[in-house]
Amino acid sequence: MDSQNKNLILATALSFVVILVWFILFPPPEKPVDPNAPAATSEVVSTPATPSTAETAPAQAAATEATADAPRLAIDTPRVEGSVSLLGGRIDQLALKDYRETTDPNSPIVTVLAPVGAENAFYALFGWAAGAGLSPDDVPGPNTLWSVENGTTLTPATPISLMWDNGKGQVFRRTLSIDEDYMFAVQQSVTNNGTGSVALAPYGILARHGEPKNIKKFFILHEGTIAMADGELTETTYSNLEDMDFNAAEGTRADVTKVAETGWVGFTDHYWMSTLIPSNGTPFKSVVKYDERRGIYQAEAVQPTQTVAPGATVVADTQLFSGAKEWETIRGYENAGVAKFIDSIDWGWFFFLTKPIFQLLHFLHGFIGNMGWSIIALTIVLKAIVFPLAYKSYASMAKMKELQPKMEELKKTAGDDRAKLQQAMMELYKKEKVNPASGCLPILIQIPIFFSLYKVIFVTLELRHAPWVGWIRDLSAPDPSSILNLFGLLPFAAPTPDSFLAIISLGILPILLGISMWLQQKLNPAPTDATQAMIFAWMPWVFMFMLGGFASGLVLYWITNNTITFTQQYLIMRSHGYKPDVFGNIKSSFKRKK
Numbered sequence: 001m002d003s004q005n006k007n008l009i010l011a012t013a014l015s016f017v018v019i020l021v022w023f024i025l026f027p028p029p030e031k032p033v034d035p036n037a038p039a040a041t042s043e044v045v046s047t048p049a050t051p052s053t054a055e056t057a058p059a060q061a062a063a064t065e066a067t068a069d070a071p072r073l074a075i076d077t078p079r080v081e082g083s084v085s086l087l088g089g090r091i092d093q094l095a096l097k098d099y100r101e102t103t104d105p106n107s108p109i110v111t112v113l114a115p116v117g118a119e120n121a122f123y124a125l126f127g128w129a130a131g132a133g134l135s136p137d138d139v140p141g142p143n144t145l146w147s148v149e150n151g152t153t154l155t156p157a158t159p160i161s162l163m164w165d166n167g168k169g170q171v172f173r174r175t176l177s178i179d180e181d182y183m184f185a186v187q188q189s190v191t192n193n194g195t196g197s198v199a200l201a202p203y204g205i206l207a208r209h210g211e212p213k214n215i216k217k218f219f220i221l222h223e224g225t226i227a228m229a230d231g232e233l234t235e236t237t238y239s240n241l242e243d244m245d246f247n248a249a250e251g252t253r254a255d256v257t258k259v260a261e262t263g264w265v266g267f268t269d270h271y272w273m274s275t276l277i278p279s280n281g282t283p284f285k286s287v288v289k290y291d292e293r294r295g296i297y298q299a300e301a302v303q304p305t306q307t308v309a310p311g312a313t314v315v316a317d318t319q320l321f322s323g324a325k326e327w328e329t330i331r332g333y334e335n336a337g338v339a340k341f342i343d344s345i346d347w348g349w350f351f352f353l354t355k356p357i358f359q360l361l362h363f364l365h366g367f368i369g370n371m372g373w374s375i376i377a378l379t380i381v382l383k384a385i386v387f388p389l390a391y392k393s394y395a396s397m398a399k400m401k402e403l404q405p406k407m408e409e410l411k412k413t414a415g416d417d418r419a420k421l422q423q424a425m426m427e428l429y430k431k432e433k434v435n436p437a438s439g440c441l442p443i444l445i446q447i448p449i450f451f452s453l454y455k456v457i458f459v460t461l462e463l464r465h466a467p468w469v470g471w472i473r474d475l476s477a478p479d480p481s482s483i484l485n486l487f488g489l490l491p492f493a494a495p496t497p498d499s500f501l502a503i504i505s506l507g508i509l510p511i512l513l514g515i516s517m518w519l520q521q522k523l524n525p526a527p528t529d530a531t532q533a534m535i536f537a538w539m540p541w542v543f544m545f546m547l548g549g550f551a552s553g554l555v556l557y558w559i560t561n562n563t564i565t566f567t568q569q570y571l572i573m574r575s576h577g578y579k580p581d582v583f584g585n586i587k588s589s590f591k592r593k594k
Contacts, residue, residue, distance in 0.1 A: 047125075047127065047129065047141060047142065047203070047205065048129040048201065048203045048205075048285075048287075048300060048302045070085050070086060070087035070145075071085075071086040071087075071145075072084060072085055072086065072093075073086070073148065073151070073152060073153065073154060073160055074152075074153045074154065075091075075093070075094065075153070075154045075155075075178065076153055076154070076155055077155055077156055077178055077180065078097070078156075078180060079096065079097055079098055079180065079181055079182070079323070080094055080095065080096055080097060080178075080182065080323065081094075081095055081097060082094035082095055082113065084154060084160070084176060085115065086145060086146045086147070086148070086162070087143060087144075087145055088125055088127075088140075088141070088142045088143055088144055088146075089126065089140070089144070089146045089162050089174050089176075090115075090123050090124060090125050090126075090142070091113060091123065091124040091176070091184065091320065091322070092113055092114065092115040092116070092121075092122075092123030092124070093113060093114065093115055094111070094112045094113035094322055094323075095109050095110060095111045095112065096109055096110045096111075096112060096272075096323060096324055097109055098324070099271075099324060099464075099465075100465075102465075103465050103473045103474050110272065110324075112272050112274065112322050112323060113274065113322060116209070119213065120208075120209065120210060120212055120213050121207075121208070121209040122206070122207070122208045122209070122212075122267075122274070123206075123207055124184075124204065124205070124206055124207075124274065124276075124320055124322070125142050125204070125205040125206075125207060126174065126186055126188060126202075126203070126204050126205070126318065127139060127140050127141050127142070127144070127188075127202075127203060127205075128140060128172070128188070128190065128200040128201065128202055128203070129200060129201040129202075129203060129302070129305075130200055131198070131199030131200050131201065131305050132197075132198065132199040132307075133196055133197060133198035133199060134170070134198050134199070134200055137166075138166045138168055138170065139166070139170075139172070139200055140164050140166075140172050140174075144164055145164075146162040146163065146164050146174065147162065147163050147164065148160065148161075148162060148163075149161040149162060149163040149173065154176055154177070154178055155178070156177075156178060156179055156180050159175055159176060159177035159178075160175070160176050161173060161174070161175045161176075162174045162175075162176075168194065169192060169193045169194025169195070170190055170191070170192055170193065170194060170198060170308075171190070171191045171193060172188070172189070172190050173188070173189045173190075173191075174186065174187070174188050174189075175187045175189075181323065181329050181332075182321055182322055182323025182324065182329065183319055183320070183321050183333060184319065184320040184321075184322065185317070185318075185319055185320075186204065186317070186318045186319070186320060187315060187316070187317050188202050188315070188316045188317075188318075189313055189314065189315045189316070190308055190313065190314055191308075191312075191313040192308040192309065192310055192311065192312055192313070193310075193311070194310060195310055196310065197307055197308060197309050197310065198307070198308050199305050199306070199307045199308075200305065200306065200308070201302060201303060201304065201305040201306065202302075202303045202306070202316035202318070203300060203301065203302040203303065204276040204278075204300065204301045204318045204320070205276075205298055205299070205300050206266050206267055206274055206275075206276060206298065206299045206300075207296055207297070207298050208267055208296065208297045208298070209295065209296055210295050210296075210297075211238050211297075212269055215238070215269075216270055218458075220348065220454070220455060220458060220459070221270060221346060221458065221459060222235045222237070222268065222346045223237070223238070223268060223269055223270060224236050224237040224238050224240070224241065224267070224268070225241065225265070225266070225267055225268075225288040225297070225299050226265070226266060226267070226268045226273070226275070226344060227257065227263065227264065227265040227266075227286050227288065227299070228262075228263045228264050228265075228339060228340055228341075228343065228344075229257045229258075229259045229263045229286055230259055230260050230261055230262060230263060231262075231339070231340060233340070233343050234257070235268075235346075236255070236288055238290075238297065241253065241288060241289075241290040241297060242290050242292070244290065246292065251291060251292055251293040251294075252289050252290065252291050252292065253289065253290045253292060254287055254288065254289040254290075255287070255288050255289075256285055256286070256287050257285070257286040257287075258283070258285055258286075259278075259283060259284050259285070259286050260283050261280065261281055261283070262280050262281075262339035263278070263284070263286055263339065264276060264277040264278075264301075264321075264338065264339075264341070265286040265287070265288065265299045265300070265301055266299050266321070267297070267299055268325070268344060268346070270459075271324060271325055271461045271464055272323065272324055272325065273321065273322075273323070273325050273344055274320070274321065274322040275299075275320070275321045275322075275344065276299065276300075276301040276318060276319075276320060277301075277318065277319040277320070277321065277338055278301050278303060278317070278318050278319075279317045279318070279319075280337055280339070282303055282304075282317075283303075283304055284301050284302055284303045284304070285300070285301070285302040286300070286301060287299070287300035287301075287302065288300075301318060303316055303318075319338075321333065321338075321341075324461055325344065325345055325460075325461050326461055326462070327342070327345065327358065327362060327460065327461075327462060328362075330342055330344060330345065345459065345460065346455075346459050347455070347459075348452075348455045348459075350448060350451060350452045350455065353448060353449070353452035354452045354455050354456050357378070357382075357449075357452050357453060357456050358456045358460055358462075360378060360381065361374055361375070361378050361456065361462075362462065364377045364378055364381075365462070370467075370468065371462070371463060371466035371467075371468065371475050371553065372466075372467070372468025372469060372472065372475060372553070372556060373468070375457075375475070375553050375556050375557050375560070376556065376557075376560045378453075378557070379557050379560040379561050379564065380560070380564065382449060383561065383564045383565075383568070386445050387568070389445065390445075390565075390568060390572075391568075391572055394568065394569045394572040394573055395572055395573075396434055396435055397569075397573060398572065398573040398575075399432060399434045400434060401573070403428065403432060403434065406428060407425065407428070410424045410425060410428065446561070450554075450558075453554060453557055454550070454551070454554050457475065457476060457551045457553040457554050457557075458476065458551060458554075463475050463476040463551070463553055464476050466553075468552070468553075468556070471508075472509070472552050472556075474552070475551065475552050475553035475556070476551050476552075476553065477551060477552060478507065478548070478549050478550060478551065478552060479507025479508060479509040479510060479548075479552050479555065480507065481507040481508050482505040482506070482507060483505065483506045483507075483511065484505050505548075506544065506545070506548050507548065507552075509552055509555045509556060509559065510544050510545075510547060510548035510555060511544065512559050513543065513544055513547060513555050513558055513559050513562070514540045514541050514543065514544030515540075516558075516559050516562035516563055516566070517539065517540035517543055517544070517562055518540040518541075519562075519566060520562050520565060520566045520569075521536055521539070521540065523566065523569055523570060523573070
C-alpha cells in the first residue's frame with residue numbers, strides 16, 4: 001500500500017474519530033421538561049446568617065409565600081417590562097421586549113424573572129443580616145412590606161425609593177434604578193436613630209425554584225451558577241450544586257468563596273443571565289447554594305458587616321444584571337467596570353479561537369446585516385487565512401500524482417520486499433521534496449475551526465432566531481425542510497426532532513452538504529483497494545445524516561468550506577501539472593457499482 005493510500009485511510013480515520021468524539025461530547029438534547037408539570041409554590045429562602053456567624057455555612061430563615069395581591073410597582077424601559085413587589089422589595093417579574101420564545105412573531109416575549117407561584121419562580125432579593133444590637137425581626141427580609149417613598153414606575157429616567165422603619169430606631173431605605181438595557185442599580189441604606197450602635201451586613205440573593213424549564217444539558221453549554229472572583233471564573237451545574245457537602249442542620253449544600261476586590265455571582269441560562277455585582281473594591285462572600293428540602297437554588301453576594309453609630313447612615317451598593325447575553329451589551333458593561341464580564345458568555349475550552357471567530361462574525365454582520373451571508377463571508381476569510389498552508393498541501397498532492405508512475409515502477413522493482421519499497425519511496429519523496437503527510441493538514445486544520453464555530457453558533461445569542469434566506473428562519477436550529485414531504489410540496493408536516501423518523505428527515509442544506517463532500521472526493525480517483533473505496537463512497541452520506549440535525553449555520557459553513565476547498569484544490573493542482581478528471585471519476589464510480 002503506497003503512502004498516498006495510507007494518507008487517505010488516515011484522513012478517513014480522523015473523520016470517523018471526529019464523529020465519534022462529537023456524539024460522545026455533544027449528545028442529542030434530552031426530552032424537554034413537561035411544561036404542564038406543577039410548579040413549586042412554597043418559598044423558604046436561605047438568607048445569610050447573622051454577621052457573628054457569617055463565616056460559617058449560611059442559616060435558614062423562613063418566609064411565607066408571596067401572594068399575587070401584594071402591592072407592586074411597574075418596570076417599563078425600552079427593552080424590558082415587569083414589576084417590583086413591595087413584599088420584600090423583590091425584583092421578581094421581568095420580561096424582554098426584544099426577544100420571543102419562538103420565531104413566530106406572535107409568540108410570547110421571553111421571561112427572565114418570575115414570582116413565587118409562577119412556573120420556574122426566579123427572583124432577586126436584597127436585605128440586611130442582623131448583627132450585634134439587632135434581632136432578625138429588626139432588619140428587612142424576604143417578607144418585609146415596604147412603603148413607597150418616591151416614584152411609581154421604574155424607568156431609566158425615574159428611579160423608585162422604598163422605605164421601612166423597624167420601630168426601634170433604625171430606618172431602612174432602598175433605591176432602585178435601571179439603565180436602557182439590563183442593568184439595575186440597588187442602593188441600600190440604614191439610618192440609626194437609636195441610642196446604641198448596631199451591626200448588620202448587606203446582601204443580595206438570586207433564588208431559583210427548581211431547574212429552569214427546557215434546560216439543554218449539553219456538554220458544550222454551561223447552564224447553572226456562574227461566578228467571577230478576582231479574575232477566576234467558576235461554573236457549577238445544577239447537578240453539581242446538588243452534590244456539594246450537605247449541612248444537615250440547615251438542609252443546604254453550599255460553596256463559599258471570599259472575593260477581595262472584584263467579582264460577581266449569579267445564574268446563566270443558554271441565552272439569558274442574572275448576576276449580582278457588588279461595587280468594585282468591595283470585598284464580599286460569593287455563595288452558591290442548594291436547599292435540598294425545598295429544591296431552591298441560590299446565588300448570594302454578602303458584603304462585610306458594618307457598624308452604624310447613633311445618628312449615622314451607612315450605604316451599600318449592588319448592581320443586578322438580568323437580561324440577554326448580548327455580546328455588545330455585556331462588553332459595554334465590562335468596559336464600564338464589571339470585571340471580565342464578557343466571560344459570562346460560555347466561550348469554552350477553545351476560547352482563544354471562539355472569541356476572535358465571533359468578533360469577526362459580529363464585525364462582518366455589522367456590514368452585511370444578515371447572519372447567513374456573514375457566515376459565508378466568515379468562511380471565506382478563514383479559508384484565506386489558512387490558504388498558504390492549503391496551497392502547500394494541494395501542491396504536494398499534485399506532485400504526488402505526478403510521481404505515481406515512478407511509484408508504480410518502484411513497486412515492481414521491490415516486489416514483495418516491503419522494507420525495500422518503503423526505503424525507495426522515502427528517498428523518492430526526499431529527492432522530489434514531497435511531504436506525503438501534507439494531504440492531511442487541511443483536515444487537521446478544519447477540526448478546531450469546526451468545533452469553535454459550532455460553539456459560536458450554538459452558544460451566542462446573536463445567532464438565535466437569525467434568518468438567512470427563504471425557509472431558513474433560524475440559523476441556530478436545524479434545517480426545517482424535509483425530503484419526506486418533498487420539502488413542503490406534500491400536504492403533511494416534517495417529522496418533529498424527537499421523532500424516530502427525524503434521522504432520515506433530511507433538509508435541503510444537509511443534502512447539499514453530502515453532495516459537496518461527494519464532489520470533493522471526485523477530484524481524485526477512487527482507491528484501488530475495495531475496502532478503501534467502499535469507506536470513501538459512504539463517507540459523504542454518513543456525514544450528511546450525522547450533521548443533518550445540527551444548526552443550519554454550521555451546515556452552511558461546512559457547505560461553503562467544501563465549495564471553496566474544491567475550487568482551491570482543483571485550481572492549485574492544475575497549476576502544478578495535474579488535471580483532476582472530476583467527471584471521469586464520477587463515471588468510473590458508477591461503472592464500478594454496476
